[in-house]
Amino acid sequence: MSTGLADNVRKYRRTAGLNQEGLAEAAGLSLSTVRKAEQGGHVSMDTMAALAGALGVTTSALFASEAPRSVVGLQDEVNRRNLAELRRALMPPLGLSAPLSEPGEAEAPSVIRQGVQDGHALYQADRYDAVAKRLPPLLLGSEAAVSALEGEEKRHAMIAQAHALLLTGKYLTQVRQYDMAYYALAEAIRLARETGKTQLAATGVVGLCWLLLRQDRFDESEQLAARTAAEVEPRMSEAKPAQLAVWGELWLRVAAAACRNNRPDVAKHARRMAATAGGALDREHTRFPSHWGSFGPVTAEAKAVEDLALTGDARGVLRRADEGPLSSRATTNVGRLSSNNWGRHRLDVAHAHLLVGSHQDAMDELVHLRDTADVWLTHQPMARRVMQGILRTRKRTLTKDMRSMAAHLGIAG
Structure with a gap:
């Protein structure tokens, strides 16, 4: 945590008339954690939310603007090299006239849209390297088509380009390349609006709100999602599944931002609205880019359980993790979560097991996720937090699985 954040915690604690012991008790944290926060040490977002709740302020109020810390290690340089081709296709240099970019071969809009569907299937299958290779030709081909065509054909090419940009933004957000992802999503929203595709633009907004959440921009994510939801609210008796889903x-984005920002009443209302949308659907629906991801009654319940995880209610998570809409019987009838949502849900379960001291159960969840989504798992900070917690608190010798998982996640034993 930065010194600015530490100063804010200290300032709001004194305003509330609390000493460090009182804040620790009110937040349900240890005294050492509060001291660490006020000394500028790194604390998790869960801890920040707990401190904000005890102080009666939003989590965002504790943040501060400071110079970023130095990047340690080679990962930033490796990512920069690995994404060089995609960066050239997405963000070519701009001069006084035309962009300085490689001329792409114009593709028919139908070919671009099919390429996006194929790329999204690879994304869902956790094949991120294959997605990264497919995106540059999709972007260049769609840009060339927009430049070459006119009239209604140009409009269809612009819509296809928006599809390609949405997939690009989705992939880049997942692999935490946020500035590039923002550019892709903003361009997709712009193209969708220019071509009169409100539903497509709203899909882009869902993705942008996810990105803002990833950047801890809770106020903006909540406000953008709520305003857009009001603008696209469907007539329930006539709404198509994709309209209900988006x-x-x-x-869901409103609720996630509000919960993280210590606005529980807003989050509760938003969860009810999401449950209404989920209940109006007969099953889980996945139709990218008509909407962002899989959505239905199972997704709505999984995200409600995520709120319990964010507030530290480990037993509540474990109680609801496999019941009701999340039970195996229900998912057989109405469909499963998307692979990414399922993974995030099971990481919440793993963390809950860790909090109640069930190390082996937490490991079982991680091992299953590695078996089914090994690349995805390496991009999840929660997976590293769970593994670090096991390493820190386990008193017996580590098992072979534990040593292997620590290596897989890049954690020193």
């Missing part, structure tokens, strides 16, 4: 996804 509206429900927007309410």
Whole structure:
């Protein structure tokens, strides 16, 4: 945590008339954690939310603007090299006239849209390297088509380009390349609006709100999602599944931002709205880019359980993790979560097991996720937090699985 954040915690604690012991008790944290926060040490977002709740302020109020810390290690340089081709296709240098970019071969809009569907299937299958290789020709081909065509054909090419940009933004957000992802999503929203595709633009907004959440921009994510949900609210008796899905996804973003920002009443209302949208669907629906991801009654419940995880209610997470809409019987009838949402849900379960001291159960969850989504798992800070917690608190000798998982996640034993 930065010194600015530490100063804010200290300032709000004194304003509330609390000493460090009182803040620790009110937040349900140890005294050493509060001291660490006020000394500028790194604390998790969960801890920040707990401190904000005890102080009666939003989590965002504790943040401060400071110079970033130095990047340690080679990962930033490796990512820069690995994404060089995609960066050239997405963000070519701009001069006084035309962009300085490689001329792409114009593709028919139908070919671009099919390429996006194929790329999204690879994304869902956790094949991120294959997605990264497919995106540059999709972007260049769609840009060339927009430049070459006119009239209604140009409009269809612009829509296809928006599809390609949405997939690019989705992939880049997942691998935490946020500035590039923002550019892709903003361009996709712009193209969708220019071509009159409100539903497509709303899909882009769902993705942008996810990116803002990833950047801890909770106020902006909540406000953008709520405003867009109001603008696209469907007539329930006439709404198509994709309309219900994107509206429900927007309410999920409102809830996620509000919960993280210590606004529980807003989060509760948003979860009810998302549940309404999920309940109006007969099953889980996945139709990118008509909406962002899989959505339905199972997704709405999984995200409600995520709120319990964010507030530290480990037993609540474990109680609801495999019941109701999340039970195996229900998912057989109405469909499963998307692979990414399922993974995030099981990481919440793993963390809950860790909090109640069930190390082997936490490991079982991590091992299953590595078996089914090994690349995805390496991009999840929560997976590293769980593994670090096991390493820190386990008193017996580590098992072979534990040593292997620590290596897989890049954690020193």
